[in-house]
């Protein structure tokens with residue numbers, strides 16, 4: 268598959284989305300970045316423009332909250348008006364707020380679903396008619412390892428990432444005859460501002476459960492994502508653990524739960 272001429276990346280101003288943008292800029296792609304904070308978008312644009320390989324490459328930014336349907340739709344339409352139909356739409360915008368179930372305000376559950384799930388859905392619906400018209404395109408949804416198994420402390424986050432899995436799996440077959448590919452990414456813990464934010468409220472049990480897994484760099488995850496899209500993979504799983512979890516999650520779950528329950532009991536005894 269050729270590198271995209273135009274990629275729209277939600278959440279492209281930071282972390283994994285920005286790392287994808289860097290790699291695509293180096294391949295000659297024009298980029299549209301959608302996120303809320305204008306200053307972060309501007310900083311990303313300046314970095315990416317320095318990476319340009321071709322004279323006509325452009326970096327377009329739109330400040331929008333993808334959880335707001337009108338804003339998401341308008342942001343994608345502006346990107347299309349500016350740079351044409353996207354070859355890729357990468358939906359990376361996301362939030363995570365771990366905690367004990369009853370200690371997380373219900374508004375956080377609602378907001379997490381609004382950003383992670385509906386923010387993805389709105390952007391896909393906005394971009395799809397233009398992709399269908401050009402009869403090609405690639406949609407890349409960024410889920411999480413927490414979209415494969417539910418983990419202690421992730422009652423707000425996990426369901427939003429499971430929902431993306433349901434969306435991507437059901438959309439895949441519908442869009443394939445139209446020449447549009449769908450991929451879903453299950454990143455492990457990745458060193459980004461989101462992970463730093465998560466660590467502020469992560470329960471001790473969650474910290475212990477996730478402690479053994481390697482933390483990836485955003486660029487490492489971006490590299491695997493680009494390679495996955497290149498070979499037209501549906502599920503993209505950075506690292507051995509995510510690969511095994513993707514293939515065997517239902518089989519492994521009873522054993523994993525036993526091990527998680529032991530960790531939980533140990534931490535509870537200490538508290």
Ligand SMILES: NC(=O)c1ccc[n+]([C@@H]2O[C@H](COP(=O)([O-])OP(=O)(O)OC[C@H]3O[C@@H](n4cnc5c(N)ncnc54)[C@H](OP(=O)(O)O)[C@@H]3O)[C@@H](O)[C@H]2O)c1
Pocket residue numbers: 277278279280281282283284301302303304305307331332333334358359360361362363382386409410411412453454455456457458459460461462485
């Ligand atoms: N880091 C990890 O360990 C990890 C692991 C698995 C999956 N993921 C997933 O990977 C994706 C990227 O996460 P990251 O770790 O790279 O996070 P990050 O560095 O915090 O970046 C998140 C991006 O999303 C944007 N964003 C957040 N809320 C938004 C909203 N309502 N509307 C528009 N843009 C919004 C942010 O910009 P503004 O704040 O300016 O809007 C930023 O550009 C997320 O979907 C996350 O769930 C991350």
